[in-house]
Amino acid sequence: MGDYQQFVTDVTTRLSAMSKGELYVAGDSLDRDSLWLTFLDSFPAGTNLKFRERSEYDCSTCRGFVKGFGNVVEIRDGQVRTVWSGVSASDPVFSVVAAAMDEFVGSLPLSGIFRSPEAQYGTKTTRTLRDGQVEVWHHLHGRVEKRHHSTDVGPARGTFDAAVQVFQRGLAELVPHALDTVADLIDGNALYRGTEHRRAVTEFRSLQNQWTQAADRRAFVFANAMHPAARFRNTVIGTLVQDLSAGVDLEQAVRSFETKVAPQNYQRPTALITPAMVKAAMKTIDELGIEESLQRRFARLSDVSVNNVLWVDNDTRSRMKDGIEGLLMQAATTGSSGARLRDAKPEEVPIVTFMKDILPDAASIDLWVANSHEPHFVSLTTGRHPAAPRLFTWDNDFAWSYGGNVTDSIKERVKRAGGNVTGKLRVSLSWFNFDDLDLHVYEPDGTHIWYQEKRNKLDVDMNAGSGHSREPVENVTWTGKVPAGEYRIAVNQFRKRESNGVGFVIETESNGKIEHYSHERAVSQKETVEVGRMTVAGEVITAFRPGKDMQAGSAGKDLWGITTEQFVPVSTIMYSPNHFDDSEVGNRHYFFMLKDCVNDQPARGIYNEFLRRDLQPHRKVFEVLGDRTKCEPSPDQLSGLGFSSTVRNSVVAKVTMTGGRHRLVSIQF
Incomplete structure (x- = not known):
């Protein structure tokens, strides 16, 4: 027979050691009688003899212990270990019992943490009187530390x-x-x-x-x-x-x-790109060999092939990339100064007609640069390394950047934001930082259109809630009947977040005519700026009286080295680079490069809208690269006015034809 007392001591010691750590139960939904029956059945044949009426090890005290603690386990070094693990390894009888219990409990799924209303199960010994002799019986017993005991488990x-x-x-x-x-x-x-x-x-x-x-x-x-x-x-x-x-x-x-x-006035300190994103982008950049392509600068006249110039004035020809040779246009003559240009209404000429019928015979061209053309100021950019692989979807290294470092007009920005630009009347607000400006329009009958009452007219409201765009717009469009009368327009600073890129521009459009009114100083928190009063008759804007802080009309101002509200000589006319060399990728822009027009601010040379398809997965990284690799100002840059073929607009040109005749035309885009 084995030494049951030693078996009891081993189990008790094992439970005490386990109790110092967290205890768990296996098979919590198990019928506890199964534990007890497994215990009894695990004794080898002939080792659990009958004592009087019952088996020797079949007592209520041991049964209480097995049912109470028999399926308690610990987790040590990632392994589940039962209260029977390693017990009585030196005893052949009880080693079998412990191993059987260990195998059975170990096969049960972990089901929860061990908490018991009873701190102790079993009794160490009991005594009986037999033939006048006191017999001592040893039993499975044990108690757990206080942390495992709870009156409400x-x-x-x-x-x-x-x-x-x-x-x-x-x-x-x-x-x-x-x-x-x-x-x-x-x-x-x-x-x-x-x-x-x-x-x-x-x-x-x-x-x-x-x-x-x-x-x-x-x-x-x-x-x-x-x-x-x-x-x-x-x-x-x-x-x-x-x-x-x-x-x-x-x-x-x-x-x-x-x-x-x-907080609501929180402003993000840095762009949302991660080192992992940068690493992935740089891997692609390295694989494609385009690292040098990321270095950009303002384009010079000597960079541009004569094949991609639609018109050039006499003084500019010798500076072209291909020189005067190969220039496929008639030699222009200076001619006489001719009669003084009379004040007259310009003849309206579609851009296609202008290019076909007027441009070939033009000796010189002067453009009337109005204050309203400020959003149309544009610069041509190119790579610092001509042999580097291209970045863009077209087969050359040129790109362009409008004033404020955008790729298109306010109208285009509204379109990209999902706004309607095809109505009978439109009023759009554009600004350049993370502030939350709000556009307010009051119709002649007092109807108030704003973000809380959009009236099915305000369809874009950006930077509300959190500042996330540096090209935000708001847009109000009338697609149905446009009430006649006087409209009041105002802009309110709902939440000021920045001190950079301050000010805003209001763009109005009716009957194809676009006008701009700008506010150049910062708008303080909760301040309301009176933009102006707009008169509408026959669903067309007939007059606009700007507020005192708004700039518009005939007062010229210095922009990019030229003075607005006057005629400025044109040096070169060309398509946007996405239409160079008979290419047709995306919307066409018409660029009128102006003499002595110099963008004095760093300009973006990379825009995500331009990127090749295989670079699009890394557009967030390229957004940051575009912002941090701007072209530094240079005196010999190509800058002027640009007009998109998709936006209705106009510009007045004074054209001196070969032979000295003058024409005043309003070029319609």
């Missing part, structure tokens, strides 16, 4: 079960790439108060890495369910990782996060 088990569920979902649903992206944003100081969450992200990433390598993942979850980082999925930073894991766009996910944690 439900809440404790419920809390643990909830923690396991949250931890398990976080480990399975939050993808490593999303965690890496958030960590990169924090390290790059691109996330509001991100440093507060660095530890949580780091610790959860570490737990997830361990979980993926664990031999028993369920055991790992149980062992770490009460770790502070286990509830990561349900934290505010965890919701950001959830969104990214679910495929939400980075900017949208971060805006959602910042809505939860940032």
Whole structure:
């Protein structure tokens, strides 16, 4: 017979040692009688003899212990170990019993944390009197430390079960790439108060890495369910990782996060790109060999082939890339000065007619540059390394940049923002920073159109809630009947976020005519600027009286080295580079390069709208590159006015024809 007393001592010692750490139960829904029957059936034949009426080891005291503590387990070094593990290894009888119980309990699934209303099960010894002799019986017994004892086990088990569920979902649903992206944003100081969450992200990433390598993942979850980082999925930073894991766009996910944690006047300090995104983009840049292509500058006349110039004045010809040779146009003569140009209404000429019938015989061209043309100031850009591979969707290295570093007019910006630009009457607001400006229009009967009462007319309201665009617009369009009378237009600063890029521009359009009115100083918090009074008759704007702080009309101002509200000589006329060399990629622009027109501000040489298709996946990185690799001002640049073929507009030109005849034309786009 084996030594049952030693077996009892081993089990008791084992339970005591386990009790110092966290205890769990396996097969909590198991019928506890199964534990007891397995215990009795595990004795080798002939070792559990009858004592009087019952088996020797079949007593109520041992039964209480086996049912109470028999399926208690610990998790050590990632492995589940039962209260029977390694017990009585030197005893052939009870080693078999312990091994059988260990195998049975070890096969049961982990089901929860161990909490018991009873701190102790079993009794160490009992005594009986037999033939006048006192017999001492040893029993399985043991007690657990106070931390495992509870008079109400439900809440404790419920809390643990909830923690396991949250931890398990976080480990399975939050993808490593999303965690890496958030960590990169924090390290790059691109996330509001991100440093507060660095530890949580780091610790959860570490737990997830361990979980993926664990031999028993369920055991790992149980062992770490009460770790502070286990509830990561349900934290505010965890919701950001959830969104990214679910495929939400980075900017949208971060805006959602910042809505939860940032004050309303929060302004993002840096762009939303991560080191991983930069690394991926640079890998593509390296593979394509286009690193030199990213270095941009203002284009000079000597860069442009004569084949891509529609017209050039005499003084400019010798500076062309191909020189005078190959210039396929008639020699222009200076002729006599001719009669003084009379004040007269210009004849309206479509741009196609102007190019076909007037331009070939033009000796000189002067353009009337109005204040309203300020958004049309444009510069031609090119690469610093002519042999470098192209960046754009067309087969040359030229690009363009309008004033304010945009690729198109206010109208085009409204279109891109989803606004309607095809109505009978339009009033659009454009500004250049993260402020939240609001457009207010009052119709003749007092009807107020603004973001709270859009009246089916205001269809674009940008930078509300959070500043996320430096090309914001708001737009009001009348598609139905346009009431006659006087309209009042105002702009309110709902939330000021920046001191850079201040001011705004109002654009009006009716009957194909576009006018601009600008406000150049900063608009302070909650300030309302009176833009002006607009008179409408027959659904057309017949008059506009600007407010006192608005600039429009005949007062000339200095822009890019020239003075507006006067005629300025044209040096060169060309299409936009996407239509060079008979190419036709996207909308065509007409560029009138002006003499002595010099953009004195750094200009973007790279726009995402221009990029080749294989570079589009890295557009967020290229957005930053475009902002940080601007072309520095140079005196010999090609700058002037640009007009899109998709936007109705006009410009007045004074044309001196070969032979000295003069024509005053309004070129219609």
